[in-house]
Amino acid sequence: MFINRVVKGLRRQWMIIVAIADYDRSRQAVGSSLGSWESLIGPMQMMLFFIGMRVGFSFLRGSSKFTAGGSTDMYFNLVVFMSTGFCIAFLFRNVAVKSLSGLKLKAPLYYPRIKPLDILLALSLNDMRALATLSLAILSVVWYFTWSFQLDSPGLAISVYLLTVMMAIGFGLSVVFLGKLNKWLVKIIKRIIQRVIIFTSGIFFATFEIPAHLRPFITWNPILHGVELFRYSINNEYPIPDISLSYLILCSILMLGFSLILYRTNESLLLEIND
Numbered sequence: 001m002f003i004n005r006v007v008k009g010l011r012r013q014w015m016i017i018v019a020i021a022d023y024d025r026s027r028q029a030v031g032s033s034l035g036s037w038e039s040l041i042g043p044m045q046m047m048l049f050f051i052g053m054r055v056g057f058s059f060l061r062g063s064s065k066f067t068a069g070g071s072t073d074m075y076f077n078l079v080v081f082m083s084t085g086f087c088i089a090f091l092f093r094n095v096a097v098k099s100l101s102g103l104k105l106k107a108p109l110y111y112p113r114i115k116p117l118d119i120l121l122a123l124s125l126n127d128m129r130a131l132a133t134l135s136l137a138i139l140s141v142v143w144y145f146t147w148s149f150q151l152d153s154p155g156l157a158i159s160v161y162l163l164t165v166m167m168a169i170g171f172g173l174s175v176v177f178l179g180k181l182n183k184w185l186v187k188i189i190k191r192i193i194q195r196v197i198i199f200t201s202g203i204f205f206a207t208f209e210i211p212a213h214l215r216p217f218i219t220w221n222p223i224l225h226g227v228e229l230f231r232y233s234i235n236n237e238y239p240i241p242d243i244s245l246s247y248l249i250l251c252s253i254l255m256l257g258f259s260l261i262l263y264r265t266n267e268s269l270l271l272e273i274n275d
Contacts, residue, residue: 013118016114016118017118017121017122017125018122018125020114020118020119020122021122021123021125021126021129024122024123024126025126043086043087043090043130043131043134044134046086046090047082047083047086047087047134050082050086050203050204051078051079051082051083053204054078054082054204075231075235075237075238076231076234076235076238077142079138079141079142080138080139080142080234081206081231082203082204083134083135083138084135084227084230084231084234085201085202085203085204085227085231086203087131087132087134087135087230088160088161088164088201088223088226088227088230089197089198089201089202089203089223089226089227090131090198091127091128091131091161091164091165091168092164092167092168092171092193092197092201092223092226093168093193093194093197093198094127094131094168095123095124095127095164095165095168095169095172096168096169096171096172096193097172097190097193097194098120098123098124098127098172116263117263120169120172120173121169124165124168124169127165128161128165132161139151139234150234150235151233151234152233152234152235152236153232153233153234153236154233156229156230156232156233156245157230157233157234159245160226160229160230160233160248161230163226163248163249163252164223164226164252166252166253166255166256167222167223167226167248167251167252167255167256169256169259170252170254170255170256170257170258170259170260171255171259172259173259173260173262173263174255174258174259174262175189177259177262177263177266178262197221197223200218200221200224201221201223201224201226201227202218202223202224202227202228203227206228206231206238206239207219207224207228207240207241207242207243208239208240208241212241212242215241215242216242219242219243222247222248222251222252224243225243225244225245225247225248225251226248228240228243229243229245229248
């Protein structure tokens with residue numbers, strides 16, 4: 001009986017989160033000239049920009065081919081290599097930034113069953129949908145032109161997606177609550193997420209291309225582990241030295257656990273942040 005009540009409660013809560021996510025997506029579609037496509041067009045534009053930067057770097061290094069411009073060509077073409085890094089890194093970026101911003105979507109809170117965390121989870125679900133759809137679309141296009149679709153470890157790919165979202169929500173919420181002690185902390189962390197962390201997360205490079213004595217300077221970043229593990233899930237021959245699934249799991253659990261403790265004791269602060 002207890003298990004049945006827990007399952008029913010989780011199912012009811014999941015339906016609430018999906019309903020809020022659908023409401024937010026419809027609200028954005030009405031206010032945009034692109035409609036419901038905006039959630040895909042924005043990330044796609046940014047991804048094409050990063051692909052263009054990587055192509056530019058490869059030409060500067062003397063490569064005349066439309067490739068990643070390095071030893072990664074043995075495992076991926078340019079589009080797959082860049083898109084896999086982009087989708088994981090920007091999944092963390094988008095979810096964390098929305099968590100940092102508090103609650104801008106407050107209308108559902110008029111219903112007593114809906115909590116602030118439900119709204120943050122719903123917004124995260126929309127980002128997961130958009131970037132997962134973009135990832136599948138890119139892999140499908142590559143398959144259409146090359147007739148070589150590859151996804152060696154789909155379970156690992158899904159796990160990395162979920163762990164990245166857990167880590168992003170935990171990180172964002174923790175900084176929001178700690179930011180009440182210093183209002184400049186949130187602004188500084190947001191800039192770090194949007195710049196420093198993204199450029200050390202492996203979008204442009206592979207870990208095995210970095211000399212061993214320099215890897216500790218970048219492998220502190222758990223997003224890098226997520227990016228490289230996601231690439232490995234597509235092609236298990238892709239080398240991932242100093243990359244650890246255990247480290248990604250540990251960071252995700254610690255960040256989410258710490259944030260939930262803060263949320264449990266300071267839930268009302270989420271409503272005050274944007275007032």
